[in-house]
Amino acid sequence: MREFSASALAVIATLTALIGPANPTGSSSTLAIAHGSATVCGVVAGTSNSFIQCATASASSSSPFLVSPNASFSSISAGRDSICGLRAGGTSFLCWNLTASSSTAPPARRVYEGSAALEELSVGEVHIAALDRNRTFIEWWRSDGRFPSNISGSYHSLASGRDFSCALISNGSLRCWGPRGGEIEADFADSTMSTIAAGDSHVCGIDTVGRLICGGNNDAGQSTPPSSPAFEFGALALGEKHSCAVRNSNGTVICWGGAAGIEYTPANATSFVLVVAGGNLTCGLATANFSVLCWGTNRSSLTATLPLPRILPGICTSNQSSCLCGLFPDSETLCSGSRVICNRCDGRIQPSTPPHLSSPPSPLPPPRPPTSSKRTTNRRWLAFAIVGSIGAFSGICSILYCIWFGVCRQKKVHNSVQPTIAAPRTSASYAPHSSAIAVRTSPSTSPSGSRSRTFWRQGSRIMRRQRSGPSSFKERPEEFSFSDLAAATKNFSSETKIGAGSFGTVYKGKLPDGRQVAIKRSESGPRAKKFQEKEGAFESELAFLSRLHHKHLVGLVGYCEEREERLLVYEYMKNGALYDHLHPKNEDSSSSSSSVLNSWKMRIKVLLDAARGIEYLHNYAVPPIIHRDIKSSNILLDANWLARVSDFGLSLLGPESGDGHFSMKAAGTVGYMDPEYYGMHLLTVKSDVYGLGVVMLEVLTGKRAIFKDEESGNPTSIVDHAVPFIVAGEINKVLDLRVGQPGPNEVEAVELLAYTAVHCVTPEGKNRPSMTDIVANLESAVSLLLDGSRGSVSSACMSCPSTD
Template sequence: MKKLGLQPSRIAVALAFVVVALTSPSLRWAVHALGSAATAAAVSGTGTVCGIVAGQRTQGIQCFHSNRTLWVRPSNASFESVAGGDNLFCGLRSGGFSLLCWDTLSGFLPRRLYYSKTVRLTALTVGDDQVCAVEVNAGIARCWRGQRGKSLFPAPEAGWKFRTLTSGSGFTCGILESNSRVLCWGRDPIGALIQSQFGNSSMWSLVAGESHACGISVAGILICQGNNDHGQLDVPFSSAFEFSELALGAKFSCAMRRRNGLAVCWGGETGRFEYDYNVVEGLSFEAIFAGLDFVCGLVTGNLTVTCWGPGWYNRLGLLNNLPLGMIIPGPCLHDPCSRCGPFPNSNALCGGSGNICRSCQVGLPFAVPLPPAFPSPSIPSSPSNDSETVSSKRTLSRLSIGFVIVGSVGVLAGTCTIVYCFWCGVCGLCRKKSDCSEQNPNPEAHLESRVHTGSNIGILRLVSERSYWSGSSSLKHVERTENFPLEELAIATNRFSHENMVGRGSFGIVYKGKLPDGREVAIKRGETGARMKKFQEKETAFGSELALLTRLHHKHLVGLVGYCQEDDERLLVYEYMRNGALHDHLHGKDNVERSSSVMNSWKMRVRVALDAARGIEYLHSYAVPPIIHRDIKSSNILLDTNWTARVSDFGLSLMGPEAGQEYTSSRAVGTVGYIDPEYYVMNVLTTKSDVYGLGVVLLELLTGRRAVFKEEDGMAPIGVVEYAVPAVLAGELRTVLDRRVGQLPPRGTEEARAVELVVNVAVRCVNLEGKDRPTVGEVVAELERALAFIWEDNSHGSLSNSTYSISSE
């Protein structure tokens, strides 16, 4: 192999990629695992690891087998994916028109399983004795016998169309195109058990181990089903969309954290941490994949392969870093990439013959360096390949060291810049320099001694420094807003007592208070002390909400009364909503039957939905510029004395782009169960993100279920979207409606038509892609029709009883 030095041009390119990595988010590739298509694969039995090598015009496959590296035949073929099984691995040639397999016990001789000039394959998967793939256009799953002498593997029922496949021992499972449910088939009954346990869950991804399967639901929840004899189903606590990649073996499961690429494993012979070795502690991966008793990862930064686990060490001792070349992180394509764009430096990784498109699922923290110029692949005929392997390792090591040095300089410079800007920004927002350097550990202790200056210079400066406020209008609005002394608000809330606490907002705790003039108000106090370590976060949320609410006035938005800014205290004073949050009425423990709550009628629920939608419509269509709330949920929909619903809590809101345009956010924020999946995984924000949250609220109103809930103790959590939508699409609407509201009248009645309208618009609101969701104006129109149908059933303009009254609009 020709030795490669670190030339200045390569250093410059590497530095450029460090800058790209620090300033623009990339996206990690989709789920890989045992038996599923990826660009690297593990083969059980022989402990072989194979991958598609980067830096060549022909994307050939290189394997590490019996302590040496070798290229597999044919040497002039390009491959887009590989998958491994029991002593067998297969590769799908670029374009998907040809499928080859190699037996690792029989000299790696290629065997062609499939060839077509017209029908392409995708979603390649290999089990212990079966090879399956999906026809691209038809969605049909096709299966072949993995090894000669084995019996034929059964095919799934005709008519099923699959989005992806994965295989275990004696079974294959797939995610259906029509409803995202799991369907399994094969000779081993464990497949049927896995299918029944997943039930109606709508899945985004699915990965099989030997006798279990894990996947990420459309709500972002990691779910595992099947055999649990070694704790392989005992998923550690995780939030929605915390994990991206999965890798499963015989008795263990591993997942990769979405944000930093770190691997976490559970199960195994001796317990959860059997596969959490020190060699991978703090190591970030592009992808992870597994054999039956070991797991490997494609390392971020240099795209080399590292393996660990008891099965690996039993065969190869302490060798972790495999002497393979750089492995491409995705297939090299000649078609243009989608809006998620190409992988950094992908043209070089593909040897100038294509680009690697980034997946829109998940996030990548760092870019990769330029690959070395690998030699043309040759079939090993003598032990001379071992010396080439050593040379390859030295070359890779030099390039990696150079990249690490240059990258470290870039990271250090970037970090210093960020720290300096953060320091200047924070101190610029403080009234005094001492405010930035001295934190009061107990603000409660000297409330009495604080002197209210009566000045609003600090908050005016805060608002004026926000470039997205339009002109000086925000300053005028703030100047007209009542500025309260801290002492007055402390007295109003009984010194912010626990008894006065009524909720929690985006940046603080909300208290009920009574002002000296008798007005009842809600006072949100920015968190202090250990719970709010970053003053900048509180300042940002406070300034955002103040600047927005001073210019927003609508009957379906909670109104701002005033504010307080003294030292490090930030408080906002709102109109008091006497009847609390919609969430508490729907999910309160005392709401057990129809008579338990005023909310237990379709008339009330549709009206509340319409009120909330009108508030959001005002933000999107009538505020200038439009405003995106970013945290629409049932606990942010409050009910006033007349039971009119109002949208509250604008601490996360942004002044967004014009309708139909996108806003690139630095990071996604929101609440699990309500956050738009498209926004969460792509950081692209539009008004349709609020529509998704509203759709979840509509499903809460229809089903009475929380946004994320457990049907039974011990069951995996499920989102109301994946609980309700499949049932609706299957024509089983009545099975998921909230029984506390009473039986839905027969089809054709006005009330039934109204509920069906709400259901239809709710399902459209929670479509995975924003382009498929309605605008909030369209939602309002549908809800107005639904409410009109209900009023036709009951022409009275008001409802009343001893505790409440509701006037018709």
């Protein structure tokens, strides 16, 4: 083993980062080949969700297809029969089986999900390896005992082939694992490497003085690289019996080995920003337009230009300080947000200090604990100890009280929920994957220039709230005759029609005793749903609403069940649906600009009401209930502008555990549906959280969940439109003009709402907040507005109820 001085090791570490990653099939990249089916996949550029799209290179007329979920991925890697994608944030990766050519997306399998963020993902022939973001360990999956489960150490440049994985340690030495690892490692015993790439059974890399070196199997000349000047080559791509490298000077590719067994330049003189290989196939991403070109090993024959959209030319990072050779042109647009792509250096530039490790982006930067003097800190710890002691004593007393009155007296306990007072949370650290939300504005300042506060769940501003009505039990709903309800609605005339719900039309009616009600009648006629579906929706809603009683859920008055007629009778909500106020039919009318809801105070208050209703369904109904169709048209407003959640036709009883899930066919409304639910058929209570997050973005922007983009004319998701601006700290660019920019006392409340919404629409359910957290944040936002307007009454809402 060679001996190196500390300064030499620093130079090696610097060169390693500067040369940039190779992009072999077995390493992290934005383009990958599953060579068993000749399927080529890439991470699509220019979209807020960096989703994956694939095409088959062997088919004469291949059609591209998406893989589910349509969520954000930072990088991908592929082996023989599968492709794996590392999620943005690095805390999970999914894999798709591609054993045969396919024109449809195969089902996804979640292989890893944990607290440790991964950075480099490497898929071999059948096994998977990954390196953590801090570069302290490597872990293997699907290794069948041929690899260690994990190994500790400082590694980089992870690459895998058939029956081996290799990586470099800090002094540039190569380490390999697996049945073939020993023979490959021996070929690099005297080399100090900066980066490596793996093929089927051989490895090539660039050493610290810029020379191209290969080792391992050489039966087709794949390990005999061309002689070249130092630092001539950058990115590498290795297949089964061939190798390719990109020239630093002009981006052209040279390959060697393969069927021809000699050096050749494929694709004429096309310039490529990266290349990948698998089996006998090589694909490159053209520098000119980021299109994907693929070719075989019979010298220069070009297989195809694949029908894929623009693919990212590099992995997007939020750490611009790692870009020591500058940014890739237009990288912010390609990454669609505040992230960028770094230029790949050729290895000859040696900065004075080593670069920082880059990290994948997260939806929001973690909050910093407030700074304070040592004396203040000691006082706070003393106060914390005192409050904690009192809290512990109170808890013990509460337990003894419950035992005495609940067990000893054998008093019957109903599933009603009593009002609670939340204890303050005093945490000085941030746990990114805890159930609590920590939200703040942009990394520096709010849009108005003020420094944003950090809000912790159940913080000092938590208010006392009534979670439910007097009881979760209620009297049996009244049964009506069909003739009575027909008379109440003027025989269901069009003039009494006020809306539609799941499997039915809603009419306004007046009962003989003078009560105004809303009557939902199941559809009938040739266009009606199957009777079984109609019956199921009717029975579901009747069953749920008969036992639920909460002031933020629409109350059920009664029902009618005669022959094939199924009707439900609800309390009448005088002020209609939230959707109608946000998106009036005549958007230019003066009434739309003078709506009571065109104030930030009222809009946030309505969201808080709705969140409390959903929180009751998730946490306090027994068993819990998943609504499955949370949207602005299902949030209704009564005469006092109190918001209530409605339409339980699609609702299901949830699992007893909050972490449980169902696997079932997706149902709901496009634009509001959880990506994990419609993509992977994974239904949890967090699916409702996603829907509420979309409603929050509607309230902020005034735009529909799916709207037509003014510039392109294409349908656009409100999530794709609003989230990048919010994360970038440019909330003012997406706010609804009818409400206008928030005033001095409203800025922090609106920012808190915006960042809570971003957390709610995170693609992965496990990273979304619970409804309890959401309610706490919205309560904090409302309390900020109350603090700013205390002593005054809003002229826009003289008769509105209290927010308490």
